[in-house]
Amino acid sequence: MATLYSAWYCPFAQRAWIGLAHKKVSFDYVETDPYAKTVDWMRVSRGTGQVPVFQVQEEGPDAAVTVPDSLRVLEYIDEAFRGQGPDLFPRSPAARADTLYWIDFPGRKIIPYMYRALKAPTGSADGAAALQEMEDGLAAFSTAMSPQGPFFSGSDINAVDIAFAPFASRIAIILSHYRTYSVPLSGDVWQRYAKWLRAVQQSGLLSGTEGDRETYVERLVDFYLPYSNGGGQADVTVAA
Ligand SMILES: N[C@@H](CCC(=O)N[C@@H](CS)C(=O)NCC(=O)O)C(=O)O
Incomplete structure (x- = not known):
């Protein structure tokens, strides 16, 4: 199960959303107010307090991860979902x-x-x-x-x-x-x-x-x- 914590207006979050759509990754979209620094949000965002955050909760070693930052999300999904949808980065x-x-x-x-x-x-x-x-x-x-x-x-x-x-x-x-x-x-x-x-x-x-x-x-x-x-x-x- 994957979740994108996003805010509709945020251009950084939109990067992650577009990347996920382009790679045909299914995920739950969670609209979030990143400025409300609740204890839960600070924990989910690993202390960054910023959207986007992409979270994968899978059983098994090396499968669960929380990735804050739009560009890191693009890098992560390209590796994690390689072969699913088009590549985002070249291999060379x-x-x-x-x-x-x-x-x-x-x-x-x-x-x-x-x-x-x-x-x-x-x-x-x-x-x-x-x-x-x-x-x-x-x-x-x-x-x-x-x-x-x-x-x-x-x-x-x-x-x-x-x-x-x-x-x-x-x-x-x-x-x-x-x-x-x-x-x-x-x-x-x-x-x-x-x-x-x-x-x-x-x-x-x-x-x-x-x-x-x-x-x-x-x-x-x-x-x-x-x-x-x-x-x-x-x-x-x-x-x-
Ligand atoms: N470098 C971050 C920037 C993300 C960012 O600035 N997000 C804004 C919304 S557009 C945010 O969550 N701001 C809340 C805060 O900084 O308190 C990225 O690329 O993901």
Whole structure:
């Protein structure tokens, strides 16, 4: 029996959810308020207090495990459910190391600036600088994509696509709503990014974890309202 502790709005939890869906792993979804630091939650999350947490409770040696952290969940399920559904990571050590580099990349070069751009006052110098940093990160990410694609590493979705998709979705929904920002479209780099985003959207992986699209967009916009006013939870500004 497997359980995903998740929060509907959390892009990190959505990574784990998408990975599990893509690998066709069955699990119980448990909606959790990670900010309510109950004794039970702190125990389940192994002291992290953060979603996602993926837990496997099987009999037998080496079978039961609790995995906090979205990227560690992707690594774990790829190993634990190898042969079930598509691989998330390549097997060759060099290609795997490269994939690990690129799943970490948004956490260093894109995500922190995305939150900073949302929290900085509209039209402020800090907001503009954050958007520029974020765009530089997006351009580097896009430049590293396989030229043919449509996915990051070629014709198949892998962990890099899954790790970034929830954030690409929030840039499109939230930054356009609150900061009238949209990712540039002209030039090869941005055409490649648009092709990637289209392919990810058409894959159904995002929509499969969002429920009804219109309601989801509305709920997400409401959820990020405090962030757009400089508030919201501080923790999500940290790198993945
Ligand atoms: N590095 C973590 C970040 C997870 C994270 O920030 N989750 C947020 C919700 S989006 C959370 O649970 N916050 C509760 C807290 O930090 O108190 C991951 O990749 O899983």
